[in-house]
Amino acid sequence: MEKRLILAVALSLLILLTWSVLAPKPAPSRAPQEVVQATAVVPSQAAERQVPAITAPSLFTLKQNDSEIAFIEQSASIDSIKFQNYKSHKFELNKGFLLLTDPLNYKRTSFSDTEVVFVQKAQNKEFIKRFLISKSPYTMELEISWRNLSSVSLDINDPIVLAAINLKNTSEQARYQDFVIGLTEKTLHANGRKDELLENAQFVAFRDRYFCAILQPLSGKFDARIQKINNAESLIMLVPKDMKLDPGKIISQKFSIYLGPQDLQTINSFNYKWAGVINYGTFDIISQALLQLLEFINGLVHNLGLAIIILSIAIYLILFPLTLKQMRAMKEMQALQPRIAELKQLYKDNPQKLHKETLELYKEHKVNPFGGCLPLLLQMPIFFALYQALIRSVALKGSTFLWIKDLSEPDRLAIPFSLPMLGNHINILPILMTIIMFFQQKVSMASTSSEYAEQQKIMLIIFPLMFGFIFYNMPAGLVLYWLINSLLTAAYQFKVNSSK
DSSP states (O other): OHHHHHHHHHHHHHHHHHHHHHOSSOOOOOOGGGOOOOOOOOOOTTTTOOOOOOOSOOEEEEEETTEEEEEETTTTEEEEEEEGGGTTEEEEEEEETOBOOSSOOOEEEEESSSEEEEEEEOSSEEEEEEEEEOSSTTEEEEEEEEEEOSSSOEEEOOOEEEEEEETTOOSGGGGGOEEEEEOSSOEEEEOSSSOEEESSOSEEEEEOSSEEEEEEESSSOEEEEEEEEETTEEEEEEEEOOEEEOTTOEEEEEEEEEEEEOOHHHHHHHOGGGGGGOOOSTTHHHHHHHHHHHHHHHHHHSOHHHHHHHHHHHHHHHHHHHHHHHHHHHHHHHHTHHHHHHHHHHTTTOHHHHHHHHHHHHHHTTOOTTTTHHHHHHHHHHHHHHHHHHHHOGGGTTOOBTTBSOTTSOOOEEEEEEETTTEEEEOHHHHHHHHHHHHHHHHHHHTSOHHHHHHTHHHHHHHHHHHHHHHTTSOHHHHHHHHHHHHHHHHHHHHHHHTO
16 A cells, blocks of 8 residues: 555656646746735726737847847837847747837837837827836836827826737747736736736736746836737736826826846845746745755855755755655555455455454554655655746756756757657756666665565556656756755665665
8 A cells, every 4th residue: 555655646746747847838826825816807998909010020139238139119119138148048028018009100219228219109199118228237217208299188098018928839938928917915927818907006027937027117007907819919018097198298107127037136136026926836935945045055066056966965864854754654564564465365355354454453563554655745845846946947047067058958968879759969867867766666676575566567667767758858957956866765775775
């Protein structure tokens, strides 16, 4: 029973990992302390405004510190940002900071290291969009001005789009994208697959695997809206409360912008209220703590690969009492296997009696049949928290270790020949992990009863291969952690067996 329970837990772990890797889009992710039901309000006419088509966009780029921002002149919006310090990762906004007006026919009137200005005149009003470039990395300000060219008062209610999600995107990065809405008391995460409108938003954000864009009004009141344009695209925007603009007058609104990595320390240095944008799912608190510990270790050793190894050892030592308890419970169960086999033979025609006598046997020897499974269950939240933290950690982007050129990608060691399905690159870490898990299974089976070992021989091959398949294309940093953990577990199991 004990081995079957542990096997069931391990298989559940494998299924959850497989789902996390293969699922095209996650469900809305919300931090445990922030799980609330959003209150929808009746959409305003401004919020439901159609998005004007942008035909043959004219792109030009601006360098800000170590990033390169691509503007679309026609719509006075930002298409994407490239981060040079992170292997030129391209963070796509698509319709970043688009003002929903029709037509879209802006002209660039100023372009320098300090500002980019666009102007558009419509029938009854003039729009001026000014991006004020900051000397500090990742931040800027946006100033939008409306001038009333008519002889009557106008209602100003043009929504400001932050970004667009491509709901049909099948790339690996697409499953990490979501929208974020910051309210007074909570921060909400949504996948953009349904319309939402929330009043009095403090800020809105959009993020992918490593980077995020944040838009916060510096004055005025705004609602946040997620609008699904069609089956392929969804937008997040700020909708201003109706503002009256008298004839000949100008009204302006300023916004604070962050375009940078999802790094807690960096974001907190600009605005601590934006910290809720970073979220690692169900075990967010544990993930945040593990990442802070990893960054602390990295500050000491100045190498993330080595820091991950040290973190793996530290977590193993912290959880060692649970591992020891699990092994002792397994050993106690194994010692009772001959007696249980006798009971099975004696009461093979009486299942009720067999169950009763088995429980009495456990009670007599003070053995908990679930004693080895509970420590394993307690370790699972830590593994999943670390998995989410490492797979989304921007710190791994571009970090090297030994032959690994990027810890956020598979380790990909070049080989002088081509292999079927693998090409001319081979991922060494998951192969080493599979071999160690095979050895671990072999050592573990050596201490089991011959009956059980005979039944589980097939798992000796299938189980490590399944893990090797799942981990093969995972980030090298995550595989490195699991490799070290498996190596330590196998070494201790071998020591225990050798001392008998």
